[in-house]
Amino acid sequence: MSLLQRLSFNQMTTDPWPIERVIRNCSTSGIPYIGVWRHKLDGDTAKVSAMIRREGLRVSSLCRGGWFSAPTAEERRKRVADNRLAIEKAASLGAPVLVIVSGPANGQTLDDARATVLDGLLEVLPDAEKAGVTLGIEPLHPMYAAERSVVVTLKQANDLADQAGVVVDVFHVWWDPEVMQQIERARGRIAGFHVSDWPVPLPGILMGRAMMGDGVIELRKLRRAVDATGYNGPIEVEIFNEEIWNTADDGLLDRIQQRFLSHV
Amino acid sequence: MSLLQRLSFNQMTTDPWPIERVIRNCSTSGIPYIGVWRHKLDGDTAKVSAMIRREGLRVSSLCRGGWFSAPTAEERRKRVADNRLAIEKAASLGAPVLVIVSGPANGQTLDDARATVLDGLLEVLPDAEKAGVTLGIEPLHPMYAAERSVVVTLKQANDLADQAGVVVDVFHVWWDPEVMQQIERARGRIAGFHVSDWPVPLPGILMGRAMMGDGVIELRKLRRAVDATGYNGPIEVEIFNEEIWNTADDGLLDRIQQRFLSHV
Numbered sequence: 001m002s003l004l005q006r007l008s009f010n011q012m013t014t015d016p017w018p019i020e021r022v023i024r025n026c027s028t029s030g031i032p033y034i035g036v037w038r039h040k041l042d043g044d045t046a047k048v049s050a051m052i053r054r055e056g057l058r059v060s061s062l063c064r065g066g067w068f069s070a071p072t073a074e075e076r077r078k079r080v081a082d083n084r085l086a087i088e089k090a091a092s093l094g095a096p097v098l099v100i101v102s103g104p105a106n107g108q109t110l111d112d113a114r115a116t117v118l119d120g121l122l123e124v125l126p127d128a129e130k131a132g133v134t135l136g137i138e139p140l141h142p143m144y145a146a147e148r149s150v151v152v153t154l155k156q157a158n159d160l161a162d163q164a165g166v167v168v169d170v171f172h173v174w175w176d177p178e179v180m181q182q183i184e185r186a187r188g189r190i191a192g193f194h195v196s197d198w199p200v201p202l203p204g205i206l207m208g209r210a211m212m213g214d215g216v217i218e219l220r221k222l223r224r225a226v227d228a229t230g231y232n233g234p235i236e237v238e239i240f241n242e243e244i245w246n247t248a249d250d251g252l253l254d255r256i257q258q259r260f261l262s263h264v
Numbered sequence: 265m266s267l268l269q270r271l272s273f274n275q276m277t278t279d280p281w282p283i284e285r286v287i288r289n290c291s292t293s294g295i296p297y298i299g300v301w302r303h304k305l306d307g308d309t310a311k312v313s314a315m316i317r318r319e320g321l322r323v324s325s326l327c328r329g330g331w332f333s334a335p336t337a338e339e340r341r342k343r344v345a346d347n348r349l350a351i352e353k354a355a356s357l358g359a360p361v362l363v364i365v366s367g368p369a370n371g372q373t374l375d376d377a378r379a380t381v382l383d384g385l386l387e388v389l390p391d392a393e394k395a396g397v398t399l400g401i402e403p404l405h406p407m408y409a410a411e412r413s414v415v416v417t418l419k420q421a422n423d424l425a426d427q428a429g430v431v432v433d434v435f436h437v438w439w440d441p442e443v444m445q446q447i448e449r450a451r452g453r454i455a456g457f458h459v460s461d462w463p464v465p466l467p468g469i470l471m472g473r474a475m476m477g478d479g480v481i482e483l484r485k486l487r488r489a490v491d492a493t494g495y496n497g498p499i500e501v502e503i504f505n506e507e508i509w510n511t512a513d514d515g516l517l518d519r520i521q522q523r524f525l526s527h528v
Contacts, residue, residue, distance in 0.1 A: 104464075109482060114441070143407040145439035146464045146480045156441050175409035177378070177420050200368075200410045202469060216410045218373060 007260055008033030008060035010238035014248045019048055027055035029253040033234040037063045049093050060234035061097040061192050062090040068120025069103035069113040069150055083124045091131040097191045099167055100137045102151040113150045118160055125163050136191035138167035143205055154182035165191025171209055174217040180225055187229040195264050196239040209239045213263040223264050271524055272297030272324035274502035278512045283312055291319035293517040297498040301327045313357050324498035325361040325456050326354040332384030333367035333377040333414055347388045355395040361455045363431055364401045366415040377414045389427050400455035402431035407469055418446035429455025435473055438481040444489055451493040459528050460503040473503045477527040487528050
């Protein structure tokens with residue numbers, strides 16, 4: 001199987017595009033998977049889902065659930081309810097995976113926030129199982145610890161809950177001295193693999209990602225390590241890059257396929 | 265002993281000030297230690313050293329050596345030679361510690377770069393020992409992995425070389441799920457403790473630090489963990505913050521003392 005048959009295009013790579021254009025471009029380029037974000041669906045899940053099927057695409061994952069680390073009981077209940085909605089949405093889209101971003105400390109200590117994340121996760125895991133959706137815990141880079149995720153290493157994600165999956169995004173984990181052993185440890189639980197690159201210098205914290213090959217991440221080494229665990233599912237290209245947002249044209253997905261083949 | 269007697273003012277906190285002003289302000293505020301940077305000394309080490317002594321201050325550390333991860337043998341020799349100069353400079357300033365920042369991968373793989381760091385460190389350790397200077401390995405935050413330091417966790421610093429010390433900077437290590445156990449593991453090897461804070465949102469990668477109390481780092485918890493290992497040496501305030509650079513006045517060091525007492 002050509003690696004290209006595992007390529008998934010995460011729609012946030014072309015944030016300014018309506019989802020219809022993303023779907024059409026994937027179809028035209030022969031990209032088999034699409035990574036979908038909840039806030040892009042509005043109320044049109046059924047319509048989007050039908051269009052994806054009509055174009056012969058599959059959804060690799062829905063982004064995102066989680067954000068469990070709320071500081072009050074009431075807020076936590078709201079988060080759990082919201083995750084149940086997200087699980088339903090993933091199921092109705094045919095997304096096998098709901099990406100879970102844990103959330104920041106929100107005024108709690110790191111220890112308390114991390115315990116809260118586990119509590120929330122355990123509460124919704126049965127719902128996910130019933131819906132046939134894997135919760136894919138995505139550790140974020142430690143530079144997001146204060147604002148987005150108290151789960152910052154693959155080791156933590158692996159430690160969290162045996163019944164959950166993990167999502168390995170190279171941008172978030174490449175720096176970790178333990179990344180190879182933690183990928184091996186995630187054998188059988190890898191629910192997603194995301195690629196982009198880390199440019200030097202990094203232009204910003206949120207919008208710093210680059211096209212594969214335009215940075216320093218050892219992409220092929222990481223991809224091979226993930227494959228060696230037996231994972232042969234979709235590989236999502238998820239690049240947050242303002243220049244790509246501003247200049248994306250209909251040739252972008254072909255260029256992404258080329259970079260994917262030469263660097264991933 | 266009051267905690268204030270352990271305060272060291274790292275001169276980069278007021279980068280625009282000439283070192284004479286830093287020394288005078290420390291003396292006026294009764295701050296006992298100063299953290300010195302090599303590029304601020306120019307050729308005037310003896311003069312600066314005499315002024316520091318005359319004002320009754322002590323140097324807590326000299327910043328910095330390291331940057332071992334050069335990609336060619338010739339470059340590596342240059343780095344080793346430069347580290348020997350830095351060790352001499354630390355000794356002549358009376359600085360007990362030379363802060364070591366490992367350097368980025370520089371086109372090498374992370375594994376190769378990390379091995380190179382260890383090689384360089386082992387090569388200069390005997391010189392440091394002879395000069396009575398501790399090499400304090402400072403792990404940097406993973407967001408600097410590509411540009412400054414392939415050593416990104418306290419675990420790595422602890423693993424590197426038994427004969428070397430480690431420098432714990434809260435800004436670099438606070439996010440780490442293993443930070444408490446690695447601080448405990450560093451017992452007897454802690455060569456420095458640096459404080460600042462992590463503001464939300466982080467205004468930038470290089471200049472993102474905040475005054476203690478203006479961010480989310482659990483400062484007191486980390487300070488107590490460091491103290492619990494038996495470390496009772498200087499605690500350096502090292503804040504890279506453009507607003508502080510632009511607005512620093514002669515009251516700044518008093519405000520730092522207050523924040524130090526209330527938050528560290």
